[in-house]
Amino acid sequence: MIGSEEVERETNPHSIVSVENLVKSYGGREETVRAIDGVSLTVEAGSIVGLLGPNGAGKTTLIKSILGLITPTSGSISVGGVDVVENPNRAHAKMAAVLEGARSTYWRLTIRENLEFFGRLNGEVGTEERKRHRQFLERLNLTEKMDDVVNDLSRGEKQRVSLATAMARDIDVLFLDEPTLGLDVEGSFELQQTLTELAAQRGVTILVSSHDLGMIESVCDRGIVLDDGEIVADDAIENLLDVLQTRVYELIVEGGVAASTRNEIERAYDVVSWVEHRGCTKLTVAVSNANRIHGLTGALVRNGLQIRSIRMDDTDFEAVFASLVYDRPHVDESRAARGER
Numbered sequence: 001m002i003g004s005e006e007v008e009r010e011t012n013p014h015s016i017v018s019v020e021n022l023v024k025s026y027g028g029r030e031e032t033v034r035a036i037d038g039v040s041l042t043v044e045a046g047s048i049v050g051l052l053g054p055n056g057a058g059k060t061t062l063i064k065s066i067l068g069l070i071t072p073t074s075g076s077i078s079v080g081g082v083d084v085v086e087n088p089n090r091a092h093a094k095m096a097a098v099l100e101g102a103r104s105t106y107w108r109l110t111i112r113e114n115l116e117f118f119g120r121l122n123g124e125v126g127t128e129e130r131k132r133h134r135q136f137l138e139r140l141n142l143t144e145k146m147d148d149v150v151n152d153l154s155r156g157e158k159q160r161v162s163l164a165t166a167m168a169r170d171i172d173v174l175f176l177d178e179p180t181l182g183l184d185v186e187g188s189f190e191l192q193q194t195l196t197e198l199a200a201q202r203g204v205t206i207l208v209s210s211h212d213l214g215m216i217e218s219v220c221d222r223g224i225v226l227d228d229g230e231i232v233a234d235d236a237i238e239n240l241l242d243v244l245q246t247r248v249y250e251l252i253v254e255g256g257v258a259a260s261t262r263n264e265i266e267r268a269y270d271v272v273s274w275v276e277h278r279g280c281t282k283l284t285v286a287v288s289n290a291n292r293i294h295g296l297t298g299a300l301v302r303n304g305l306q307i308r309s310i311r312m313d314d315t316d317f318e319a320v321f322a323s324l325v326y327d328r329p330h331v332d333e334s335r336a337a338r339g340e341r
């Protein structure tokens, strides 16, 4: 409305992002996927929040909705007091995103040219801005490559340029989707340091979605776990350590496993599934402390079983979240078919 001042929506003066009862459905009449199913949250300015959850949980949809890249089915979102759906341009001026697989830089331009281009989106690029760009490139170890065309850089360097261009604008909120994907250990460590400094020194609020639980643990103040479009946990990172340090192991033992042995193991461990196949049984368990695996192998051997192999599955987040955290049973078809629990 002409002449009317925008109503500040936040009730908490320190919150910068506010999502209320967000629903986002995809699809038509035939089949609808409710990717976000009634999510409400607020994010404090200057904090680093990790978004966790299995594949398809709704993390990317949530980030894209807050960014105003997709229109919610219902609910409201505001950033810095500005309604993202009603005023996408004003809200956008406060945010930047480094999204997985998305090209947020121009690959035919040099790093310097990219920074000038993206910097100009927020106004004139003067001496002050250029100084800030230089500092940022130094921090990201990109100074020497400033005049290289982005296309010629390594994957990790491209990732860092995306971050630099996002920060070339003076933004309040930064979103990152799987930022450590494709980075080596050193690259990942440098990225983590940069994020921590951005929040601490420039007060930038960061929302990061990642399957890299170690990274989430080391940079985030708070973790939000999504499953099936709903928030199933929202807590300080130290209260989520059980989840973050959980790993899934697959043990293969010779032959079948007696019901009494299964019961004993299930009483002591978070068993994800038992699957019998070709004369062997594959036991999948989630453990939050690797030392517990020794206890488990001991119990199997004591019950007369011979262990053929043990493998850590660092990628089975579905199992981690389902079996441990929120009591949502991970269905084992072989057992369901036999009518077992």
Ligand SMILES: Nc1ncnc2c1ncn2[C@@H]1O[C@H](COP(=O)(O)OP(=O)(O)OP(=O)(O)O)[C@@H](O)[C@H]1O
Binding pocket: 026, 027, 033, 034, 035, 053, 054, 055, 056, 057, 058, 059, 060, 061, 062
């Ligand atoms: N454009 C789309 N059209 C239809 N369905 C979609 C679309 N985008 C996402 N979905 C569905 O919405 C649900 C949530 O997807 P989303 O990508 O938000 O999850 P995610 O937690 O980011 O998953 P991942 O970790 O695999 O990236 C999934 O069931 C997905 O298949």
